[in-house]
Amino acid sequence: MLQQHQHQHHLQSVVAAAPNPSSSSTTSTTPSSITGEAPPKQVAQAMDRLGQAARLIADIRLGADRLLEALFVAAQPHQSSKPLHLFRQEDESMRQHLQDLRTVGKQLEESGVLNESLRSRSNSWGLHMPLVCPDCAVVAYAWKRQLAGQAGASAVDRTRLALKAFTDQKRRFFPHLNDEEDGESTDNVSKKHRNLPAQADDNQDNLSDCKTLSDLLTNLEKDMPNLKVMTYERLDWLKRASSLPAAANDNTMEAPKHNFHSSHILRAAPQNVVSMDKIAVIELFFPSVFRAVVSLHPAGSTDPDSVAFFSPDEGGSYMHSRGSSVYHVFRQITEHATVALQYFLGIRSKTALHSLLHWICSYQTLFTKVCNKCGRLLAMDRQSALILPPVHRPYRTFSASKVLSTQDQSSNAPEAYHISCFSDDAALALALYCNRLR
Amino acid sequence: MPLKWVFNWQPNAGSTVNSQILNEVSQCVESMNGVKEGRWKATLTFYKPMLRDQALAAEFPREFIGISLPEQPNKYYFILRGNKIVLEADSSIQLIMEKLQSYKSRVALNFEGFQYQLGDFQLRVGKVVPTHSENLRGIVMEVEYLPISSLEKSKQIVDEFVDIWQEAVSKRSLPGHFMHIEPSFSEYGLADHYTSQHTAVQYAHVMGQLIATVQAVQAGRN
Numbered sequence: 120m121l122q123q124h125q126h127q128h129h130l131q132s133v134v135a136a137a138p139n140p141s142s143s144s145t146t147s148t149t150p151s152s153i154t155g156e157a158p159p160k161q162v163a164q165a166m167d168r169l170g171q172a173a174r175l176i177a178d179i180r181l182g183a184d185r186l187l188e189a190l191f192v193a194a195q196p197h198q199s200s201k202p203l204h205l206f207r208q209e210d211e212s213m214r215q216h217l218q219d220l221r222t223v224g225k226q227l228e229e230s231g232v233l234n235e236s237l238r239s240r241s242n243s244w245g246l247h248m249p250l251v252c253p254d255c256a257v258v259a260y261a262w263k264r265q266l267a268g269q270a271g272a273s274a275v276d277r278t279r280l281a282l283k284a285f286t287d288q289k290r291r292f293f294p295h296l297n298d299e300e301d302g303e304s305t306d307n308v309s310k311k312h313r314n315l316p317a318q319a320d321d322n323q324d325n326l327s328d329c330k331t332l333s334d335l336l337t338n339l340e341k342d343m344p345n346l347k348v349m350t351y352e353r354l355d356w357l358k359r360a361s362s363l364p365a366a367a368n369d370n371t372m373e374a375p376k377h378n379f380h381s382s383h384i385l386r387a388a389p390q391n392v393v394s395m396d397k398i399a400v401i402e403l404f405f406p407s408v409f410r411a412v413v414s415l416h417p418a419g420s421t422d423p424d425s426v427a428f429f430s431p432d433e434g435g436s437y438m439h440s441r442g443s444s445v446y447h448v449f450r451q452i453t454e455h456a457t458v459a460l461q462y463f464l465g466i467r468s469k470t471a472l473h474s475l476l477h478w479i480c481s482y483q484t485l486f487t488k489v490c491n492k493c494g495r496l497l498a499m500d501r502q503s504a505l506i507l508p509p510v511h512r513p514y515r516t517f518s519a520s521k522v523l524s525t526q527d528q529s530s531n532a533p534e535a536y537h538i539s540c541f542s543d544d545a546a547l548a549l550a551l552y553c554n555r556l557r
Numbered sequence: 558m559p560l561k562w563v564f565n566w567q568p569n570a571g572s573t574v575n576s577q578i579l580n581e582v583s584q585c586v587e588s589m590n591g592v593k594e595g596r597w598k599a600t601l602t603f604y605k606p607m608l609r610d611q612a613l614a615a616e617f618p619r620e621f622i623g624i625s626l627p628e629q630p631n632k633y634y635f636i637l638r639g640n641k642i643v644l645e646a647d648s649s650i651q652l653i654m655e656k657l658q659s660y661k662s663r664v665a666l667n668f669e670g671f672q673y674q675l676g677d678f679q680l681r682v683g684k685v686v687p688t689h690s691e692n693l694r695g696i697v698m699e700v701e702y703l704p705i706s707s708l709e710k711s712k713q714i715v716d717e718f719v720d721i722w723q724e725a726v727s728k729r730s731l732p733g734h735f736m737h738i739e740p741s742f743s744e745y746g747l748a749d750h751y752t753s754q755h756t757a758v759q760y761a762h763v764m765g766q767l768i769a770t771v772q773a774v775q776a777g778r779n
Contacts, residue, residue, distance in 0.1 A: 407707035430704045446704040447676045497717040504590040505676030
C-alpha cells in the first residue's frame with residue numbers, strides 16, 4: 120500500500136537521521152560529552168532535532184485526522200473491512216511517530232534545549248543552545264542582541280495574536296461589555312464603593328457635560344482661570360517641546376519673546392487647521408507653577424494613556440507624556456500621577472480624562488499649600504533623602520468639585536500630603552477600614 | 558532662572574568670623590544630605606572715579622560697585638546702591654574702563670567656596686576675602702530653588718527651607734546666624750521673574766551689611 124511505503128520511508132529517514140546526532144555525541148549518557156563538540160555544531164544539531172520534532176508532530180496530527188476519518192467511514196452503513204484496515208495502519212504509524220518524538224525529545228532535553236542547563240556554560244563562545252521559550256517560540260542563537268531581537272519580535276507577534284484572540288473571544292462571549300453605559304456595570308461600581316457615594320454622583324453629574332473632548336477642554340478652561348490649555352497633534356507637540364526655552368540664564372528675558380512668537384505660531388496653526396479628532400497631546404500650563412503633558416490614545420478620543428509633569432521653565436525634546444523632568448519634585452509628582460491615572464481608568468474609564476485633568480489642576484497650589492497632616496510646606500522624605508513640598512494629592516476620594524474652589528482655606532479644598540505623611544495616613548486609613556469590615 | 562537668596566553671616570556682638578565657623582556650616586550642609594559639587598567664585602569691586610579735579614568727587618555716587626557672577630561668565634554687573642540702579646554689561650567693560658582710565662578699583666573682594674546639591678535645592682557656602690589676602694572678612698551663603706523662577710511662588714518654599722536650615726545651624730551653637738534682608742527689587746526696576754541682576758543687587762546689599770558689621774566691630778573696639 121502506498122501509505123505504508125510512505126510511512127516506512129519516513130520511518131527510515133527518521134531512523135537514519137536519528138543515529139546521526141547520537142553517534143557524534145552519546146546523548147543518552149552525560150551532557151558533559153556534548154561539550155567536546157564545537158558549539159556551532161551543537162546548535163546546528165539542536166536546530167535539526169527541533170525540525171525533526173516539528174515534522175513528527177505534524178505527522179502525528181495528520182495521523183490523528185486519518186484515524187478520525189477512518190472512524191467516520193466505519194460509522195457509515197455499508198462499509199467493508201477497509202476502515203478497519205486504515206485504522207490499524209494509522210495506529211501503527213501513530214505509535215511509531217510518538218516513539219520517535221519521545222526519542223527526539225529526550226535528545227533535546229539532554230542537549231539542554233528544552234531546559235536551560237547550557238546557558239550558563241562559559242566555554243560556549245557566546246553561543247548557547249537554541250532556546251525553546253515556555254510559550255513554544257524557538258530562539259536559535261543566544262547572542263544577546265539576536266536573542267533580544269528575536270524574542271522581542273516574537274513577543275510582539277505573540278502579543279498581537281494574543282490580543283486579537285482575546286478581543287475576539289470577548290466580543291463573542293461578553294457582548295454586553297462593549298457597551299459601558301450599561302446600568303449593570305454602573306451598579307457594580309457603586310456597590311464596590313459603598314462608602315464613597317459622592318464620587319459616583321459627581322461623575323454622573325459631570326458626565327452629561329463632558330461627552331466630547333472639546334466640551335471637556337472648554338469647560339476646564341472656564342473653571343480654571345489661571346490655566347492655559349493647549350492641544351497638539353503628536354508630532355506638533357515634539358516641535359513645541361523642543362522650542363521651549365530651557366531653564367537657567369538671563370537670556371530668557373529676550374528669548375521668550377522669540378520663542379513665544381514662534382510657539383504662538385505653532386500653537387495657532389494646529390488648532391485652526393487640525394480637527395479635534397487628531398488631537399493626541401493636551402498641555403496644561405499653570406504659569407510659574409508647572410506644565411503637565413497628557414497623551415491621548417487613540418488620537419481624538421477621551422482616553423488618556425500617560426501623563427507627566429515638568430517645570431514651567433523646562434524645555435527640550437525629552438518633555439513628553441512618558442518623559443521625566445530633571446527636577447525631583449516633578450519626577451515624584453509624575454510617578455504619583457501615573458498611579459492616579461490607572462486608578463481613574465480602572466474605576467470608570469469614560470470619565471477618566473475628566474477626573475485626571477481636574478486632579479492635575481489641584482496641583483496649582485503645589486508650592487503654596489501646606490501638608491494636611493504635618494502642616495508644613497517642606498519635609499524631608501525619608502526614602503529619597505530629599506526635601507520636597509507635598510507632592511501627593513489623594514485621588515481615591517477625589518471629586519472635581521473640590522478643585523473648583525480655589526481658596527486654599529476652605530474645607531473643601533483638595534488635600535495635599537508629603538510622601539511620608541500620605542503613606543502613613545493611607546496605612547492608617549486601611550487599618551481603620553479593615554476594622555470596620557470585621 | 559531659579560530664585561536665589563543670598564545670606565550674610567552675622568556674628569554675635571563681640572565675636573568675629575573665623576574659618577571654624579565656615580567648617581561647621583559646611584558640615585551642616587553635608588549632614589542634610591547635601592552633595593558637594595564643585596567650587597564657585599564671585600567678585601565684587603568698589604570703584605572710584607579718576608578725576609583730575611578732586612573737588613568734583615562729590616558729584617559722583619559714593620558707592621559704585623562692579624560684580625561678576627559665576628553663572629554669567631560673559632557678563633558684568635554695575636550697581637549704584639544709592640540711586641537704585643543696576644546694569645548688566647558685557648564682561649569686556651572692565652577692559653574698557655581700564656583703557657579709558659575712567660574708574661579705578663578701590664577695594665576688590667572675592668566670594669569663594671563650595672557648591673552643594675540638596676535635591677532640588679542648590680546651596681553655596683563661601684568665604685569673603687580681599688583679593689590678595691587670606692584675611693577672612695565674612696561668610697556668605699546662597700540658597701537656590703531650581704524648579705521654578707517666580708519670586709512670588711518660590712517665596713514660601715525658600716522661607717521654609719531657610720527655617721529648616723536655620724534650625725540645623727542653630728543646633729551647632731555657633732556665635733552668630735545667617736541673615737537675609739530682601740532688597741526691594743521693584744525699586745531697582747526688576748520684575749517678578751528672577752534674573753542674575755537680582756543676584757547682583759543682593760550681593761551689593763550683603764556688602765553693605767558686611768561693611769556695617771565691620772564698622773560696628775571697629776566702633777566697639779574704639
